[in-house]
Amino acid sequence: MKKVIVIGAGFAGLSAATSLAKSGFDVTLLEKNSSQGGRARKLEIDGFTFDMGPSWYWMPDVFENFFKEFDTTVAEQYDLIRLDPSYAVFFSKDEVLRIPANLNEFYQLFEKHEPGSSVPLKKFLADAEYKYNVSMSDFVHKPSLSILEFIDFRILNAALRMDLFKSISKYIRNHFSNPQLIQLLEFPVLFLGAKPNETPALYSMMNYADIVLGTWYPQGGMYKIVEAMVNVAVKQGVKIKTDETVSKINIENGQAVSVVSNGKVYKADIVIGAGDYHHIEQNLLDEKYRNYTQTYWKSRKMAPSCLMYYLGIDKKIEGLEHHNLFFDTDFDKHAEEIYDRPQWPSHPLFYSTCASKTDSSVAPAGKENLVLLIPIAVDIEDNEQIREKYFDIMMNRLEHITGQSIKPFVIVKKSYCISDFKNDYNSFGGNAYGLANTLMQTAILKPTLKNKKINNLYYAGQLTVPGPGVPPSIISGQIVAKEIIKRFQITNLK
């Protein structure tokens, strides 16, 4: 059996390892932290259980397809519910949009704010559905190793309808004029890591994911996905070792032959770097074997980092939903302070997850589990004083908008920001969400999943194809596993 070493047990590493184990490879997964899940780990303090990273469960089809590969289903693994309302958007103390899960109610909401808008909305969503379906069937699973993969009449024809060269900002404004509805439709771009006027209109497919496919929640928290994936990985025979920090990938005669972790040597026939791509290349590989230089990395457009607070609140908070977006400030200015003139934002928008609104297991009775998050530029100064300043800014706004006192009821408080991303995940610049999804960083223009000089060294994760987010990271692991299976010609042995 060929030995595969996977570095990093985030979604991408778990996904790649499990697919390869199923196909008969001898897979060992080495993870530097004491638990799996990477950016999606959980934090338990005094009866509160916080999801440390992702909280929006979108694109349920991707999770379903993943588990189906291993003869199980999402329903067998965790209890998934659709949130309704999907989320609330606070534009001011008195202007709140609660986004209904029901599509007809969503059309009515548009009509209320912009009479006649349900007609263009139906067309907008039909186009978004087309883009989603074509992307998921023809684009997202491509290894993007060559432009030739995309030269196919059907794909080229589809690409013309995908609005690759129009910005999503303009595209949305061509359909709607109400500023709140525009902001609502631009919000998923927050996850994509670029300003709406620099994000291709292709990504209106995220509006389809948001509005039609819906926002879901696994009871017990997002960490349930990690537990389920670990469970499946172990069943397929993956050996998962935590507290293993890989410090070197050894190369001999143009082949990766082993990795060094905590001073121990693990032999390998194939290596997958599923930690941050930049770290794997710059810190674990000798310079002559790297795909990219430091100058290349510096020229990349990164998606944001973030400041988060995990809070236990000693009372119930009125007026919040499970997901809450505080858009009571200028989105464009905040985006400029993330991407154009990187600095701490002057008037940040922020969002909060209050998972205890849906799930009584994540907070003690009568208390609330509250996570606050501000997207910020990567690699800006991070210290306790700055974090506290922004804690006060978010708290004051939260108290003002929801009209109640919250700060005196904080009984658990932990912050997480740029230096934590660097320390915990070897994150490049302390990024939270990987590379921005601009046209110039899409498909073959992303860091490639294969080392160009070492033919048994691969990469997976949010910095390579198809991109950031939980579903794309899972897909990234599947793509790399497929490439390895194809190249090393191992057929399914189980």
Ligand SMILES: Cc1cc2nc3c(=O)[nH]c(=O)nc-3n(C[C@H](O)[C@H](O)[C@H](O)COP(=O)(O)OP(=O)(O)OC[C@H]3O[C@@H](n4cnc5c(N)ncnc54)[C@H](O)[C@@H]3O)c2cc1C
């Ligand atoms: C705060 C936050 C909120 C988010 N919200 C959402 C959301 O709501 N919905 C969504 O879909 N996505 C969201 N995302 C994005 C999503 O979480 C990520 O895209 C995804 O988890 C990345 O998975 P990954 O496997 O590529 O990387 P990671 O999760 O970073 O996993 C890489 C692993 O490699 C390990 N590693 C690194 N270096 C080494 C080494 N030298 N040796 C051994 N191990 C190493 C790390 O410890 C880590 O466990 C969010 C991300 C963050 C940070």
